[in-house]
Amino acid sequence: MLDAVTTELRVRVDAELRRFMVEAGAALNAVGSDLETLTEAAHSFVLDTGKRLRPAFCYWGARAAGAPDKDSLVAAAASLELLHACALVHDDVIDRSAMRRGRPAVHEHFARLHEARGWSGAPDAYGDAIAVLLGDLFLVWAEMMINGSGIGDPALARARPVLDLMRVELMAGQYLDVTEQALGGGSLERALRVTRYKTAKYTVERPLHLGAAIGDAPPELVAAMSGYGLPLGEAFQLRDDLLGVFGDPDLTGKPAGDDLREGKRTVLIALAVEAADPAGRSALSAGLGDPALDKRGVERLREIISAGGAPVRVEAMISDRVGTAVAALEGDSVDPDARRALVDLATAATLRAD
Amino acid sequence: MLDAVTTELRVRVDAELRRFMVEAGAALNAVGSDLETLTEAAHSFVLDTGKRLRPAFCYWGARAAGAPDKDSLVAAAASLELLHACALVHDDVIDRSAMRRGRPAVHEHFARLHEARGWSGAPDAYGDAIAVLLGDLFLVWAEMMINGSGIGDPALARARPVLDLMRVELMAGQYLDVTEQALGGGSLERALRVTRYKTAKYTVERPLHLGAAIGDAPPELVAAMSGYGLPLGEAFQLRDDLLGVFGDPDLTGKPAGDDLREGKRTVLIALAVEAADPAGRSALSAGLGDPALDKRGVERLREIISAGGAPVRVEAMISDRVGTAVAALEGDSVDPDARRALVDLATAATLRAD
Numbered sequence A, B: 001m002l003d004a005v006t007t008e009l010r011v012r013v014d015a016e017l018r019r020f021m022v023e024a025g026a027a028l029n030a031v032g033s034d035l036e037t038l039t040e041a042a043h044s045f046v047l048d049t050g051k052r053l054r055p056a057f058c059y060w061g062a063r064a065a066g067a068p069d070k071d072s073l074v075a076a077a078a079s080l081e082l083l084h085a086c087a088l089v090h091d092d093v094i095d096r097s098a099m100r101r102g103r104p105a106v107h108e109h110f111a112r113l114h115e116a117r118g119w120s121g122a123p124d125a126y127g128d129a130i131a132v133l134l135g136d137l138f139l140v141w142a143e144m145m146i147n148g149s150g151i152g153d154p155a156l157a158r159a160r161p162v163l164d165l166m167r168v169e170l171m172a173g174q175y176l177d178v179t180e181q182a183l184g185g186g187s188l189e190r191a192l193r194v195t196r197y198k199t200a201k202y203t204v205e206r207p208l209h210l211g212a213a214i215g216d217a218p219p220e221l222v223a224a225m226s227g228y229g230l231p232l233g234e235a236f237q238l239r240d241d242l243l244g245v246f247g248d249p250d251l252t253g254k255p256a257g258d259d260l261r262e263g264k265r266t267v268l269i270a271l272a273v274e275a276a277d278p279a280g281r282s283a284l285s286a287g288l289g290d291p292a293l294d295k296r297g298v299e300r301l302r303e304i305i306s307a308g309g310a311p312v313r314v315e316a317m318i319s320d321r322v323g324t325a326v327a328a329l330e331g332d333s334v335d336p337d338a339r340r341a342l343v344d345l346a347t348a349a350t351l352r353a354d
Helices: A002-029 A033-047 A053-064 A071-095 A106-116 A123-147 A153-183 A188-214 A219-246 A258-262 A267-275 A278-287 A295-307 A310-327 A336-350 B002-029 B033-047 B053-064 B071-095 B106-116 B123-147 B153-183 B188-214 B219-246 B258-262 B267-275 B278-287 B295-307 B310-327 B336-350
Strands: none
Touching (some): A002 A123, A002 A336, A002 B153, A033 A071, A033 B153, A071 A123, A071 A153, A123 A153, A123 B123, A123 B153, A153 B153, A219 A267, A219 A295, A267 A278, A295 A310, B002 B053, B002 B071, B002 B336, B053 B219, B071 B123, B123 B153, B219 B295
């Protein structure tokens, strides 16, 4: 039953996103018909795929605080998907990821279009340029969507500081992540801090807090959301770390072992480096971040990572955190329907995909 | 006297920016001391230089509508400088410009820092990544600054749609600009459209409209602002086009002939291509957008552009547009103090720098 509730919410989030994007696309096309290529890329990026996790946490954060189920709430929650679109499009430029959600990343799409049309200049530079601009547009649209959601001025005034904090933390987390890779990473503590800012707060805790602000939640409920959101967000990132190394490309939408090629300094990698013998450690150090890493190289690194037991330890960390998250929902402050949905979401967000 | 008014406003804009950036920087540093490098780069980019043109147009747009002179208005106007910081930082990544305002561009600064510290990975990729993130932060901060300016909820509610339109038009103009370069450009009409969206609306008309919305201006005043803002904005971009080819690097803060190397498809270039003989046209076509263009190559292209009379025609277009702009301020709807300041700004924004 709760799975149905989650699916129904997703359909409503999609409908609100479609409504907004049709309007935003029309405004963009009004500048000139040559904007249509950009509009189409924007539509397809937002509307064709996406798990809508952040909108779901925001929506249930508000419902947990007793806010009524309204389309305006769904629209406000859905706006987080546009912020996330900005984060993903820019992140793919930053990480030089060619694939996203099983298709060419935005920068890659426009680079290939440039190439196919035989335009002047470097295709990759053109692709990067358009992806930077489209990411900026998504950030602006996210703001426009929540402002126009109809949740009312008092709710917006409560929501805005949370949204601001969330966006600053997101950029700070990305900065730490990129810098950690440049530093060559290694420490478990530092990898956990990146996880906290880049994912735990951004994906779970702040969306819940945004909903809580819309619903005018009391402080004890906001605290309960942190108690649930932070460990769950960490668990979500830890699952993502495992998928980035061991995931099935058909399910992740990214090439096998992409995180290894990008040299991501995850908790999984920190644990693997700790556990490896000198030979394994030097193989990890040489292979991580090598863009030319082939299938065999990926396989070899996977073996080293598995041999040291890091994946098993990460699985245990995930279970542990999901347990802590769900336990934080006990008590009287959380509405029972919302609690059931949040427990369901905890599973959905951290499920093994294999 | 009016020059003093403009200088005084600039000092006040700087003070509001400083106040905001100190607070925003403290919030960022709270994430971790390793964010300080980013905070310092952000401070220095915003606070050390900049003409504060967009805040001035916004401020005088509000004053023209009879809004009282308040610090909250100055703070709201100053927020446009943070939006502009986003545009510039991302633009430099897009154009691969190494210099901005006489110093290394943000992406260049962080690439050199990466190199100097001997970090892992490619320095340029690191520099680009941080510049993309810092531009995003500037966009978020711009929003936070106007929301926190204290102009009051009704003024903010009137201002918001103008700001949204302005930001979407900015990104659309940038998209057209980048795509025009990729297409190899050429048509005067298309170059003028890029100028209109990328600069005329963004630099002059919309900042004035934003001020007009804050001051609750009647429709005839909003129309007068377009009558002044659009031609003046075009004149400003035409001046910039001339400076991009013929400007003194000490004054522009960019290497001589940088626009030629970047292959910018400006009105100046469109006119030069029109006027050139076949040999000149093929030299222009070969040299424009060649990153390896040296001092002699720049000199040669300058001679071709000058020989066809394009710079003289562009100077005439500038004078013509400044005249039209100033004439649009006549009539009863514009407050006399504001009119004097706007006439003064028209000169300041389009002055020959040689």
